[in-house]
Amino acid sequence: MADAPAIHISELVVGFGKKTILDQLDLDVRQGEILGLVGASGGGKSVLMRTLVGLLPKRSGEIAFAADDDGRDDRRWGILFQQGALFSALTARQNIQLPLREKARLSPQLLDEIADAKLEMVGLTRDDGNKFPSELSGGMTKRVALARALALDPALLFLDEPTSGLDPIAAGEFDALIRTLHRTLRFTVFMVTHDLNSLQAVCDRVAALADGRIAAIGPLSAVLASEHPWVKAYFHGARAQMLGLGR
Ligand SMILES: Nc1ncnc2c1ncn2[C@@H]1O[C@H](COP(=O)(O)OP(=O)(O)O)[C@@H](O)[C@H]1O
Ligand SMILES: [Mg+2]
Structure with a gap:
């Protein structure tokens, strides 16, 4: 298989x-x-x-x-949605713990340990875990959303x-x-x-x-070379750019 x-x-x-x-x-x-x-x-x-x-x-x-x-x-699976990344009333750590709370019955201590491990995985600190979404930069917000997507150790x-x-x-x-x-x-x-x-x-x-x-x-190289009209149009500028990058 x-x-x-x-x-x-x-x-x-x-x-x-x-x-x-x-x-x-x-x-x-x-x-x-x-x-x-x-x-x-x-x-x-x-x-x-x-x-x-x-x-x-x-x-x-x-x-x-x-x-x-x-x-x-x-x-x-874990998912990072295009919109509505985090719940504004919850800290970063609480956001990361949400999928765990839904799927598993874990002690508060274990929940914190898992969340802190996920924070570290995405390059954030325990301190960042205490912050609310309004206190996070765009990049940090995406990282917290990624940590949440990784909460259940997804295969996908x-x-x-x-x-x-x-x-x-x-x-x-x-x-x-x-x-x-x-x-x-x-x-x-x-x-x-x-x-x-x-x-x-x-x-x-x-x-x-x-x-x-x-x-x-x-x-990517094969898709760039596609003759499909929409694909061709989409990558129109990109083709030239990629050819330039390849030099
Ligand atoms: N829940 C929904 N009910 C009705 N129409 C929807 C719903 N979700 C998406 N659509 C429509 O489906 C189409 C594709 O949307 P979407 O998948 O969000 O596009 P994108 O490729 O930009 O992600 C759009 O016309 C959108 O308006
Ligand atoms: Mg979309």
Whole structure:
């Protein structure tokens, strides 16, 4: 089963009312890879992610998660949402503990120990754990949201535009953090991003969503070379830029 994809998606259809957002979408997310998803705004990237984690219903099609070593359906996932990252009335530490409180009955001491370990993993301190979201910078907020996504030691990590709104330095640091954590923890990452630097520096493969389907998928270089009209248009400037970078 080593080659079974982490997520196998076939002929997935998702829509609202008369609108079809995902239309017979096929996609395999490989075990242990970092897959980047690009697509037009409003094209259904977040809808796809929310459908995969069971927050939105599908109309038809199949979504299968790889079984883990114990033969269970592997649904241990963490998600960093595009919006509404943290609860403003809770400290960073309490935000990180939320998934743990929902899933497991742990002593307050253990909850604190786990939260502090996660804070450290994302490059923050115990002191930062006492801060409220209003006291955190954009980069720190994303890190706390990442720590929360990691609370249950997920096999699968969903990141919805994690570096949008960050300055280039903070975005680069976040990318490096994802890479480091991935190297250490070996989880599978499914990441929506428009950030060309992230696609290049972090992602093993890139998938392009257009017209409700995956229009191109593969290494960034292969997707850049795609002849699909939308993909071509999307990467128009990027192609030239990448060629320049390659020199
Ligand atoms: N809960 C919902 N109810 C109705 N329409 C929705 C809902 N969620 C998303 N949509 C619509 O689905 C489309 C895709 O949205 P989304 O996945 O958020 O796009 P993006 O690719 O920018 O993440 C948009 O037209 C959006 O308005
Ligand atoms: Mg979105």
